[in-house]
Structures are given as C-alpha cells and as structure tokens.
Amino acid sequence: MTEAHRTIMERLREETSGHHKDAESRTLQRQIAKGTVERGAFVRYLGQLYLVHRTLEDGLREARVKHPAIAVLATSERMRVPDLVYDLEFFEVAPESLLPGRATRRFVSLMEKVRASDPVALLGAFYVVEGSTNGGRFLAQVLHRAWNLDGDGLASLDPYGDRQPLLWGAFKREMNAAAFEPGQVEAIVGMAKRTFEAIAEISDEAASAG
Ligand code: HEM
Secondary structure, three states: OOHHHOOHHHHHHHHOHHHHHHHHOOHHHHHHHHOOOOHHHHHHHHHHHHHHHHHHHHHHHHHOOOOHHHHHHOOHHHOOHHHHHHHHHHOOOOHHHOOOOHHHHHHHHHHHHHHHHOHHHHHHHHHHHHHOHHHHHHHHHHHHHHHOOOOOOOOOOOOOHHHHHHHHHHHHHHHHHOOOOHHHHHHHHHHHHHHHHHHHHHHHHHHHOO
C-alpha cells in the first residue's frame, strides 16, 4: 500500500511495531507482565511517568487553542496526571517530591522543544501513552492478583476498565479524521518512535535504580 493510502493510525502501528516489541521486552515490563516486579521499581516507574505526563499534558493543553486536532483528541478523560497522582499517593509518594532520572530529563527536554516548535508532533507521544492502555488492562490484572490490591494503585495502568476497547476505537477514528499535512504525519510518527525509546529507557532505569 502506498503512503497516500495508509491512515495515520496504520502508519503508527506498522512503523512502531518493532519499537513496541523492544519496549515490552525490557526487564521491568517483563516483570510486570509476570507479576514479579518489585513494588519499589514499579513505583519509581510510575513516578517518572508522572513527570513525563505532566510535560506532555501541559503542552497539549496549551496547543489545544491553535490546533483543532489536539482540541478533539486531548480531552480531560485522556489526561493521566490525575490517575498517576492518585496511584503515587496510594504508594505513599508525594508527586511534588519527584526528581527526573536521566532518561526522563532527556525526554522532557525533547518534549519542551517540540512543544515550542511543532506542538502537533506531541500527538505522537500521546498515541504511545494512550495505546499503552491496550496492554495496561492486562498488566493491571496481573499486579492486582500478585499484590492483592483492591484496585488502588493501578488507575494509571488501567484507567478505562471495560470501556478501554471502545475508547481506543474512538482515539483511532479521531486521529484518522484529523486533517494532518504530510510533514505533520512524519513528525508525529517520528515522535512516537522517540517516545517508545524513552519509555523503554525509563523502564530500564526504574528496574536498576534503587
Ligand atoms: C509487558 C508489556 C506490554 C504488553 C504485554 C503489551 C501488550 C499490548 C497489547 C496486547 C496490545 C494490543 C495489540 C493489538 O491490538 O494488536 C498493545 C498495544 C499497544 N501498546 Fe503495548 N504492551 C506492553 C507494553 C507497552 C509499553 C511499555 C508501551 C508504551 C511505551 C506500549 C504501547 C502500546 C501501543 C501504542 C499500542 C497500540 C498499537 C496500535 O495498535 O497502534 N505497550 N500492547
């Protein structure tokens, strides 16, 4: 199929499938999937994701006014900061006390640059984190059982529950309906790749630090 015939969501899925495989094979992700992850490592990971989401969601909120696609896609329901704050507080971590690790610092600074120069590209990062709710549902069930939790502490991993497939379908439709220029599509796909790489590195740092 030629570039012109592929939807942006097809391109994102196909062109980042290797990145997904790489991310899900990192030690921390494998341990989450097996239910063997140490709580400390998981909480460190959530803390770094909080710092990532804070920058990403601030950037998207700011850009909503100028970019109709961002206004449609970046709804308050899709913002993960409130879930991350809730989870971190459950694990007795004060979000305002968190410091970024190396990989987070690098990625936050990339997002700040993109926010200033080409904010539509932030949708590439948004695709990755929103898409991660697909596996997140399953991962939350594993940890729920492993840690005997009552659903607390895992809101950011599984924010939508049974509505996840429906909401992911809506996200795909909204992305495909947006009138992106070809250069914007390239920038979004490029940013999605950088985001997978950043989250893979953040996973490694969370697994090894501590
Ligand atoms: C053990 C870790 C993981 C597992 C088991 C997992 C599993 C899955 C599954 C089952 C899907 C649905 C695939 C399909 O519809 O064909 C999916 C989709 C997705 N996951 Fe993961 N995942 C993991 C980690 C991650 C991480 C760390 C990220 C982000 C950095 C991520 C981002 C995504 C995205 C963006 C999609 C949507 C792909 C698309 O259809 O465009 N996943 N994942």
